[in-house]
Amino acid sequence: MGLSTNGYAKLLADTHRALGHGPLSSGQARAAIRESSTDAPGHTIQLTIAHIHRIPPHLLSALGWPDFLRLATAETTSWDTDAPARPPGFPSSPADRSPEPRPTVTGQALAAFIRRALATVASSRPRAQSGAPLHPGTVAMLESRAIGPDEVRQLAPTALLAFATTDLRLLTATLADSAYDTGTSSRLLHLTADLAGLCGVVHSTLGDTAQAERYLLAAVQASSTAGGPVHAAVSLCVLAIQHNNNGAPLDALTLIEAARSINPNATQQAALLLHTQEARARAGMLDSTASFRALDRAFDNLTEAPCEDSPILSVADECPLSITAGTVWLRLGKPRQALKHLERLSDGALSHLNPSSIFITRALVYTTDAYMALNDIDSAVHIAHRIADLNPHMPASLIRRFHKQFRHHWSAPAVRNLFERLTPASV
Structure with missing residues (x-):
């Protein structure tokens, strides 16, 4: 939030009193902050922290202390649809750097989140906002960018993330500080949802679960607040990607069903995305018959028609389909069949892809999984080196993934050489 400890303690004390929870001295607030690393503060203080960061109370109750802090930023979108549009919350807190590989909004908490999102889509009307006048050409300029x-097919993941986060900051600043009418509000929120979803997908590909979840939840909030069922359905389905990546197929299916309920007449690209994620979820439940049926429906929706609904749908083609087919076979315990699909991308069979694109990185990450399942350590290490070659500034989350993947093979010379290359002092 850009506040010192004393500044945050004052904010906490003032907000605690304003919410009717009674007086809280700055000294008591500082003590609560200092002791929170080992002991949970009182319930009213937790409620106050949630209010400051606009975390709905039901998520505080569902997640408990300290897990709900993963959702805390200075700018988390409020679900108050009577309020002016606000920029969604994006990663900034130390909690985001946790390497723990699991989403926090799952199960009942996720179901509550989805219900609120669907209700917001049904009832929300983008609100006008007062502030500094917005130049008439600003939104068109943002849309043109x-x-x-x-870009999605050609840029390396870190470069794609840099472009997306830069535009996202520009968008959120515009949402927060400018005056605009309801139509402009909707356009800005749709752009915000698209970029937040893209950032979430990149972070998920790189193994950074906490960052990915925060962006993807924000994308659902932005698209729901905009009141557009098409964009909201895409955001829900993209959040399902994250849950599939983290081995939570039931949560993924819940999100897919919600997306279909608000957008029953999906375009071919949106239907393809939904079917691919259903195929992955069914495979995660070891239901091979249902998984392959969903995969067949995905191939039936493969089209070359252009799509401008979102940057993610615009690349809903044979690339993610090949990756999905590979991950389905992998989840079903058939790594050799998985490699046949994954290596189509990594070996350059799809020539329109840049070798350093996010699709190649994603396919290579799953290829290491397939080789490890076959106990072919040398081949897995070779693929890890290829990923490092394509991503010179290897994200710490991906390095941690490799540490976990190869941790039982430290004695192998190839693994030691890989870690000597990958391991910075900070990881």
Whole structure:
């Protein structure tokens, strides 16, 4: 939030009193902050922290202390649809750097989140906002900067993330500080949802679960507040990608069903995305018959028709389909069949992809999983080196993934050489 400890303690004390929880001295607030690393503060203090960061009370109750802090930033979108549009919350807190590989909004908490999102889509009307006048051409300029399919296919993950987060900051500043009408509000929120979803997908590919979840939840909030069922359905389905990546197929299916309920007449690209994630979820439940049926429906929706609904849908083509087919076979315990699909991308069979694109990185990450399942350590290490070659500034989350993946093979010379290359002092 950009506040010192004393500044945050004063904010906590003032907000605690304003909410009717009674007086809280700055000294008591500082003590609560200092002791929170080992002991949970009182319930009213937790409620106050949640209010400051606009975390709905039901998520505090569902997640408990300290897990709900993963959702805390200075700018988390309020679900108050009577309020002016606000920028969604994006990662900034130390909690985001946790390497723990699991989403926090799951099960009942996720179901509550989805219900609120669907209700918001049904009832929300984007609100006008007062503030500094917004130049008539600003929104058109922001829309013209939107990341398209060529950038998604060609840019390396870290470069794609840099472009997306830069535009996202520009968008959220515009949402927070400018005056605009309801139509402009909707356009800005849709752009925000698209970029937040893209950032979430990249972080998920790189193994950074906490960052990915925060962006993807924010994307659902932005698209729901905009009141557009098409964008909201895409955001829900993209959040399902994250839950599939983290081995939570039931949560993924819940999100897919919610997306279909608000957008029953999905475009071919949206249907393809839904079917691919259903195939992955069914495979995660070891239901091979249902998984392959969903995969067949995905192939039936493969189209070359252009799509401008979102940057993620714009690349809903044979690339994610090949990755999905590979992950389905992998989840079903058939790594050799998985490699046949994954290596189509990593070996350059799809020539329109840049070798350093996010699709190649994602396919290679799953390829290491397949080789490890076959106990082919040398091949897995070779693929890890390829990923490092394509990503010179290897994200710490991906390095941690490799540490976990190869931790039982430290004695192998190839593994030691890989870790000597990958391991910075900070990881």
